[in-house]
Each structure stands twice: as structure tokens, then as C-alpha cells.
Amino acid sequence: MTKIEKIVLSYSGGLDTSIILKWLQETYGCEVVTFTADLGQGEELEPARANAEMVGVKDIRIVDLREEFVSDFVFPMLRANALYEGQYLLGSSIARPLIAKHLVGIAREVGANAVAHGATGKGNDQIRFELAVNALDPSIKVIAPWRQWNIRSRMQLLEYAEKHHIPVPSDKRGEAPFSIDANLLHTSTEGKILENPAEVAPDHAYQRTVDPVDAPDTPEIVTIGFDWGDPVSVNGKSMTPAALLTELNGLGGRHGIGRLDLVENRFIGMKSRGIYETPGGTILLTAHRGIESITLDRAAAHLKDEIMPRYAELIYNGFWFAPEREMLQALIDHSQAFVSGEVTLRLYKGSASVISRASPCSLYSADLVTFEESTIAFDHHDAEGFIRLNGLRLRSWVARNGR
Numbered sequence: 001m002t003k004i005e006k007i008v009l010s011y012s013g014g015l016d017t018s019i020i021l022k023w024l025q026e027t028y029g030c031e032v033v034t035f036t037a038d039l040g041q042g043e044e045l046e047p048a049r050a051n052a053e054m055v056g057v058k059d060i061r062i063v064d065l066r067e068e069f070v071s072d073f074v075f076p077m078l079r080a081n082a083l084y085e086g087q088y089l090l091g092s093s094i095a096r097p098l099i100a101k102h103l104v105g106i107a108r109e110v111g112a113n114a115v116a117h118g119a120t121g122k123g124n125d126q127i128r129f130e131l132a133v134n135a136l137d138p139s140i141k142v143i144a145p146w147r148q149w150n151i152r153s154r155m156q157l158l159e160y161a162e163k164h165h166i167p168v169p170s171d172k173r174g175e176a177p178f179s180i181d182a183n184l185l186h187t188s189t190e191g192k193i194l195e196n197p198a199e200v201a202p203d204h205a206y207q208r209t210v211d212p213v214d215a216p217d218t219p220e221i222v223t224i225g226f227d228w229g230d231p232v233s234v235n236g237k238s239m240t241p242a243a244l245l246t247e248l249n250g251l252g253g254r255h256g257i258g259r260l261d262l263v264e265n266r267f268i269g270m271k272s273r274g275i276y277e278t279p280g281g282t283i284l285l286t287a288h289r290g291i292e293s294i295t296l297d298r299a300a301a302h303l304k305d306e307i308m309p310r311y312a313e314l315i316y317n318g319f320w321f322a323p324e325r326e327m328l329q330a331l332i333d334h335s336q337a338f339v340s341g342e343v344t345l346r347l348y349k350g351s352a353s354v355i356s357r358a359s360p361c362s363l364y365s366a367d368l369v370t371f372e373e374s375t376i377a378f379d380h381h382d383a384e385g386f387i388r389l390n391g392l393r394l395r396s397w398v399a400r401n402g403r
Helices: 015-028 046-054 066-079 096-110 125-136 154-163 241-254 279-295 298-316 323-335 382-401
Strands: 006-010 031-038 060-064 114-116 141-143 179-182 187-190 220-227 230-234 259-265 271-277 341-348 351-358
Touching: 006 015, 006 096, 015 031, 015 114, 015 154, 031 046, 031 096, 046 060, 066 096, 066 230, 066 241, 066 279, 066 323, 096 114, 096 125, 125 141, 220 241, 220 279, 230 241, 230 279, 241 279, 279 298, 279 341, 279 351, 298 323
Parallel strands: 006 031, 006 114, 031 060, 114 141
Antiparallel strands: 179 187, 187 271, 220 230, 220 341, 259 271, 341 351
């Protein structure tokens, strides 16, 4: 087997990855470089540096990836209106290829021949990380401690931490907390009472949104500008991708928008239940479909809707860097050439509703659809032939089968 010379660890600074960090040092006897991605998770990241220093890490990387995350991963996905199983906005799924990209980049920079992650053997994230690494640099070994070590319980995890003088926060000593993943696009909450899909999620399971019942009684109006399929402004103010999503997260969270209680089918084969909160992403999805409704040709729009489930499944299953995802992306991006303009929405009690849309590239013609006299020549008699030709196969089918 190839000797592991140096490892780059995807490191949150929390208890689990701090234990993994120590375990890697002990098991492989080599230098471990830590990489902490700032994806807008809303947490102070400097403790990750302090925790890594405490166990002797010399090379500590904390990288602000918020703009890259939104512009190069979230927005391309948004162009497709991607939803996994018709509901999930893929907040965790879309973050993993970006983290893997930087793990591989740092490994090449520092001469590491292995990367490591803290995903468990039951989840999707191990697949997403490792498929991405395979696609980016197959020569780099991936280490997954949860599939290798003999720690099998939470008690054993805490015992390992105490044995190696890894601080255990008081809130980690009792009952296992919720498992939470957060970034600028979403927050997901799993575990504890949520493992029983028959139980109602408690209020404290929600991190980012108010209960729609408690949201303001007055609607809020917001206008989002689009250019080539990407959002570029809120209420007339141009913003960077990360700033724009941050702004909409605040608006959506205040109005209880973007909550989802979902039982999903994991790629690995089991069902899992989680609470997802995607306030800004939900607003953007609604707005994007609103601007597409007047700028996309009917057949192009329907084709996009046909391929969307396949595209979303590729992202969910970890195939962001696969050739078929890139092929679909090229088709999707080509469709966005005229998806520009403004959409106005009403935010109220958990809903984001389009109330107007306008575009210099609009295909909508009031003259064509009006019930009043039209300035565009349209012969109503043409519809008779159109209907007769479309009914030809139905008449043939009835002639053969009867009723």
C-alpha cells in the first residue's frame, strides 16, 4: 500500500473532526493540514484555528468561499430550477463538490497524497466527497475515519476525546444533539426526535426561519433583477451573489419562507428524515421560474422541466464533476441567454408569490392574447385545422377500438 505522507482534512473545528484530526495523526504518523471552508454557515470560524493549534497543526487553512459557492455552484443549479424528489433545494449536496475541489487543490499545493473527511458510512456526503475527488485527481487517496476506526458509539467517541485531552463542550456531553449542516443556501437538521417521521418537529429544530404563524401580518414586496438567468439585484440595488443571497435569507427567514420537513431517499439506499430551511433559495427559485415564464419558449421550458429531475439527482448523488452533469449544464446555460428582467414577489406567512414580471426579452404578447380587437393578424379559423390535425390520431384510435 502507498504510504500516506501528508493529509489534508476537511475540518469544521467541532468535536467530531477534532477527534478525527487526532486519530489521523496517531494512525498515520504524518502531518495533517486542516482546511475549513467558510460557506456562510454563520459560525465563528476562528475557534477552528485554536482547536487545530491545540493538537499541533502547523498548516491551518480557513478560506472564505462564500462568493465562489454562490456564483459557481448555487447559481448554475438555480438556472436549472433544481429540486431533488420535487422538493429539496440541494443545500448540502451542492456544497460538497466545492469543498472537495479545494481539498484537492490544497493537497496538490502542499504535496499531500491523501485527503480526509468526517462523513459517516451511512450518509450521502461520503459519496459526494469521494466521487468529486475521483473526478478531480484519482491519484489522491481518500481517508474516511468513520469507516475505518473501531469507535462505534457516542460514548466511545467521548472517551477518546477525554483520553487525548480534546475539550468536550458541556452541550456535547449529554444526549446527542441534532446533526446540523449550514451554509449560505440552507440549514439542515437531522437526528434525535426527527428520526421518527411520525413525530412533529419541535420549534427549536428550526434555525433560520420563524414559524409562518408568527411571521409579520403585513406582506413585504421585493423585486429581484435577473441577467442571463442569474439574480443580480434586490429592489433595484446591485449585489454580489453572496450578498444577494444573504439579503434574501434575511427577508425570507423573517417571513417564515423556505421550511421543508422531508423524508428523502438517500443514494446509499435508506430513507432519512430532515428539516430543511432555504429561505433565500426558495425566493430565488420562485422568482427565476417567474422570469422564465415570459422569456423562455414553450418547448425550451418544457425540455428544461423534463431534464431537471435527472440534473438534480446527479447533484444529490455526488456527480457534479461528471461529464453528463456538465453536458446538461451546457444545455441549461444556453437556455438562459434571454432570461433577463425583473420579478416582483409578495412575501407573506411562509409563501413567496410572484405578483408581476417584466423583461426586455419577453415573448409575451398582449396583442395576441387579448379578448379585445388585436393589432396582430390572427385568424381564428386557423385553430380549426390545428385541432383537426391533432385529433386525427384520436379519431383513428376510436375507429379501430370503438368506445
